Amino acid sequence: MSNAIKKTIELNAPISRVWRALTDHEEFGAWFRVRLDNPFKVGEVSTGQVTYPGYEHLVWRALVHRMDQESLFTFSWNPYDSNDNIELDKETTLVEFHLQATANGTVLTVTESGFDALTDPRRLEAFRENSKGWEEQMKNITAYVNA
Template identity: 55%
Template sequence: MSSDKIEKRIELKAPVSRVWRALTDYREFGDWFKVKLDSPFSAGQISRGQITYPGYEHLTWEARIEKMEPERLFSFTWPHVQSFEKTDAPTDYTGAPRTLVEFRLKPIADGTLLTLTESGFDSIPADWRPEAFRRNDGGWTEQMRNIESHVTQNP
């Protein structure tokens, strides 16, 4: 197992067009990912919003949208902070190490194979890299279930 990359795969019983919309429509993404985003995704732009996941509402979500290749690839980079503890100061991502998140879609007989890859953990300082990897690995397991529920319940 690589310490630099997380990979998750799920077969979704939904067409590629439906999964693509769940990933790239900022409102739908926000529904299943648990974030209230400020504006639509646009390649090359920063996306921001408020995390709505219970216990993390004090955090701001920020990502730079890298690629939007319709019904094939959606990717972004996002910053990592050492701690998610609540403070009085807003989260400052300036200079924070970033990882690349890629969602790849492939049509299969019963719907869509969705492959999630997050890479670049080696850019995170060694003393907190294992914790960042652990929490994102668990988080992506949950998010894959979330998108599956979302596209199943909202065809």
């Protein structure tokens, strides 16, 4: 098993549009299907409720690490944990959104790493579920920014 999930897609949208879809908490919530309580801020925990059908029992808690204008957005989270007392200092993975402008729009690369820090048997399940999840989320952001 790999320690990271990596998905890359080219979007037919300018980098500023993709950046806004990633870092504006309301826009992020619209395509990611999560109702976030507050805007993303570096060094702060983002909270909310997942609204994705079948996953509404999950809470959202992520610690925002970086927001480098129109290039990199990162946060750590505890994959698929439904407990609203999630500890963000252990058993977390790092999610990175890298943006690169192209002649036709924007290349978006999403990498989630750190699965080796998770304990068994959660590690394999989290990796498998999040691999499927990022495939779906890449479709969601594509539809969202191209609407």
